[in-house]
Amino acid sequence: MSTLAAELRALPPTCGPVRLVAVDGHAGSGKTTFAARLAAALGGAPVVHLDDLATHSEFFGWTGRLREQVLVPLAAGRDAVHQVYDWTLRRFAGTATVPAAPVVLVEGVGAGRRELRPQLARVVWMELDAVSARRRGERRDGPELAGFWAGWARAEAAHFAADPSRPYAATRVDGVTGRIIPATVGESSTSS
Structure with missing residues (x-):
């Protein structure tokens, strides 16, 4: 984990002064757990949980909220504050602050989506097939x-x-x- 953390810190910034790193994979694949471990290895890097931005009616309709509430402030070198969706109350209730740190993790299904890739320094994928991930979830x-x-x-x-x-x-x-699969760290990702 320390090798990956060092590599991420060495990447060029992609969102203002921030290296934005996506942790993506199927629901139940271990994204949140891995992101927490990686954040700790990075000395407490902030983690944006896409579950906080998605809603019951818009599982994948969070891109605008992420952009306006998180990416725009981070790109300007400012801390971001975003709304947090309450899955029990079925509405946004509360906020979370995301410091403009050298590395910020965005974890959740779709974190590496096409619309965000130009601002991502790295996409990390959790290798677990959809059926196994769903069973775990x-x-x-x-x-x-x-x-x-x-x-x-x-x-x-x-x-x-x-x-x-x-x-x-x-x-x-x-x-x-939760182990990094050999021969993936350091490979360059392709943008579209």
């Missing part, structure tokens, strides 16, 4: 969210069919062990 969330998962799985499959992130990931991480 359903175990984590319990049977009361089974209906949510069914709708989510369809939306996620449609998203990745139209806008895959994995081909642009210069770093891939085993979604079971």
Whole structure:
């Protein structure tokens, strides 16, 4: 992890003074856990959780909120403040502050999407197939969210069919062990 952290710090800034790093993969693949470990290895790098910007009605409709509330301030070298969606109350309730740090992580399904890639220093992909990730997520969330998962799985499959992130990931991480897959760190990612 320290090798990846050092490599990310050495990348050129891509969003004003910030190196914006996406941690992407299927829901349940370990993105949040890995992002927390990577943030710690980076000395407490801020993490933007896309679950805070998505909503029940817009699973993938968060790009405008991310841009306006997070990317624009960070690009100007300012701390960002974004709204946080409450999945129980079904509305935005509260805010989170994202310091303009040397490296900022954005974690969530679709973090490496086409529209964001020009501002990303790196895309990290969690290698865990959709079926295994869904099983893990359903175990984590319990049977009361089974209906949510069914709708989510369809939306996620449609998203990745139209806008895959994995081909642009210069770093891939085993979604079971959390280990970086050899021969991925240092490969250049392709932009579109």
